[in-house]
Amino acid sequence: MAGGPPAQLVTGVRFDVLELPADAGAAVLRGPCGDATGPVALMGRRMRFLVAPGSADELEGLLDWLEWGGVALDLAALGAGGRITAPTPPGHLVEPGENPRGAAVWLRPPEQGCEALLPALPAAGQGSGPGRGADATGPGLVRLVAAAATECHRARLRRRTASAHSVAAAGPAGDQPRFS
Numbered sequence: 001m002a003g004g005p006p007a008q009l010v011t012g013v014r015f016d017v018l019e020l021p022a023d024a025g026a027a028v029l030r031g032p033c034g035d036a037t038g039p040v041a042l043m044g045r046r047m048r049f050l051v052a053p054g055s056a057d058e059l060e061g062l063l064d065w066l067e068w069g070g071v072a073l074d075l076a077a078l079g080a081g082g083r084i085t086a087p088t089p090p091g092h093l094v095e096p097g098e099n100p101r102g103a104a105v106w107l108r109p110p111e112q113g114c115e116a117l118l119p120a121l122p123a124a125g126q127g128s129g130p131g132r133g134a135d136a137t138g139p140g141l142v143r144l145v146a147a148a149a150t151e152c153h154r155a156r157l158r159r160r161t162a163s164a165h166s167v168a169a170a171g172p173a174g175d176q177p178r179f180s
Helices: 022-030 055-065 141-170
Strands: 007-010 016-021 040-043 046-051 076-077 083-085 106-110
Touching: 016 022, 016 055, 016 141, 022 040, 022 046, 022 141, 040 083, 046 141, 055 076, 055 141
Parallel strands: none
Antiparallel strands: 007 083, 016 046, 016 076, 040 046, 040 106
């Protein structure tokens, strides 16, 4: 592999990306809709779920509709005009030192024709079932966003609780009053 910057994938054409912290993304993958999501990549501490093109434009409205609007979730979407670092291709043998820690990797690589099954809003007249139609196997964009928002919130609370416990375990500092 030649040196230089890593390859980039353009979002908004064949797919958009729902991006969240890796701990929240791992919980989504373990949850009820985890087996039915589309391709998933990991880069550093961020997990990227590929979703149908146009889905990024729906994120804010979906979060409002799901009553997550205004809550800091660390959940983002990349759509038209965005770019992500291309994960190492499935089956590609990486030479030592070629794939530095934090480089993008596929957790669930794309398969030929997977674009038709990427999580999306149902088309008009298709109800609220999974994917784009009655025979699709994806979880649907609404279910994926709901699961991602819930897990982002839980992960944030876990991090906050862990931080509070580590501060409490350190004991009082200086002349600060101690409360029992």
